[in-house]
Amino acid sequence: MALRRSVLTLIGSKKASLRVCGAKHFSTQTEPKEDDKRKTHFGFETVNEDEKTKKVHQVFETVADKYDLMNDVMSLGVHRVWKDIFMMRLAPTPGTKLLDMAGGTGDISFRYLNYLKNKDLSASDKPSSVTVCDINQHMLDVGKARAERQGYSKEPSVHMEWLCADAERLPLADDTYSAYTVSFGIRNCTRVDKVLEEAYRVLQPGGRFLCLEFSQLPNSTMQWMYDQYSFQMIPVMGQLIAGQWKPYKYLVESIRQFPDQEKFKSMIEEAGFRQVTYENLTFGICAIHSGFKL
Numbered sequence: 001m002a003l004r005r006s007v008l009t010l011i012g013s014k015k016a017s018l019r020v021c022g023a024k025h026f027s028t029q030t031e032p033k034e035d036d037k038r039k040t041h042f043g044f045e046t047v048n049e050d051e052k053t054k055k056v057h058q059v060f061e062t063v064a065d066k067y068d069l070m071n072d073v074m075s076l077g078v079h080r081v082w083k084d085i086f087m088m089r090l091a092p093t094p095g096t097k098l099l100d101m102a103g104g105t106g107d108i109s110f111r112y113l114n115y116l117k118n119k120d121l122s123a124s125d126k127p128s129s130v131t132v133c134d135i136n137q138h139m140l141d142v143g144k145a146r147a148e149r150q151g152y153s154k155e156p157s158v159h160m161e162w163l164c165a166d167a168e169r170l171p172l173a174d175d176t177y178s179a180y181t182v183s184f185g186i187r188n189c190t191r192v193d194k195v196l197e198e199a200y201r202v203l204q205p206g207g208r209f210l211c212l213e214f215s216q217l218p219n220s221t222m223q224w225m226y227d228q229y230s231f232q233m234i235p236v237m238g239q240l241i242a243g244q245w246k247p248y249k250y251l252v253e254s255i256r257q258f259p260d261q262e263k264f265k266s267m268i269e270e271a272g273f274r275q276v277t278y279e280n281l282t283f284g285i286c287a288i289h290s291g292f293k294l
């Protein structure tokens, strides 16, 4: 058990992590039987839960190489502003131990490193760290290559590690992190309630949960306009730029399926978090949800 946990915790060998990640998420032997039969949605399709996990995995495996480019194109660069605001709301201090869940190609963790550096906080004697966790090794590999290219992997004062694991069952000890972020990731998870429970478990008392996710526009005319843009344009852009239609169709459908701000706030509270609040960005196209383990 201890050996298995240490293998999962730090991805020293790509081969080992791929095998462990795959075995962990696609073995039906370790899953409870009734879980396999539970239904959920994959975009507008109704599927078994285990099927959703596989399909989401395929989506991000397919888009990993073009993921960063497509984010810029689809949001006209606005996702960068949302993520900058997200990091300002987190406002990390020296000694922050961050777990960036569904961290993909590293956008949030790189902002975290920049934030500490720009505020001259990374040189403090309180060691800070970031663990980028994602279920998809392909996304992590793109992130690691970016970290190399952009010099983040050589950042001496903040420890950075990459972990391939499922947000719903983390190979991490209780009360470990002082902050948990998840940006545009949670709606892709099969059991959002389990993800929230795990977030609560691995956070230290006093730790902060912060989630950036697409949400619902409160005004029906704006929602209609936004729907026209997303349903008519985004899959077309996906086809033209990344040569893929289906993953981008899933993307817009999954946004529609995700609970609205109030419902998601209640789910965060049900997981045990306190002082739960949210802030709409760009009229509610997305929202930052915040909570504390108190």
Ligand SMILES: C[S@@+](CC[C@H](N)C(=O)[O-])C[C@H]1O[C@@H](n2cnc3c(N)ncnc32)[C@H](O)[C@@H]1O
Pocket: 056, 060, 101, 102, 103, 104, 105, 106, 107, 108, 133, 134, 135, 136, 139, 165, 166, 167, 168, 182, 183, 184, 185, 186, 188, 189, 190
């Ligand atoms: C839209 S990307 C977000 C990446 C990054 N956080 C960002 O903001 O650009 C969603 C990520 O969620 C990951 N993901 C989906 N289900 C997951 C799960 N159960 N556990 C961990 N990561 C998951 C996917 O592999 C993908 O990398």
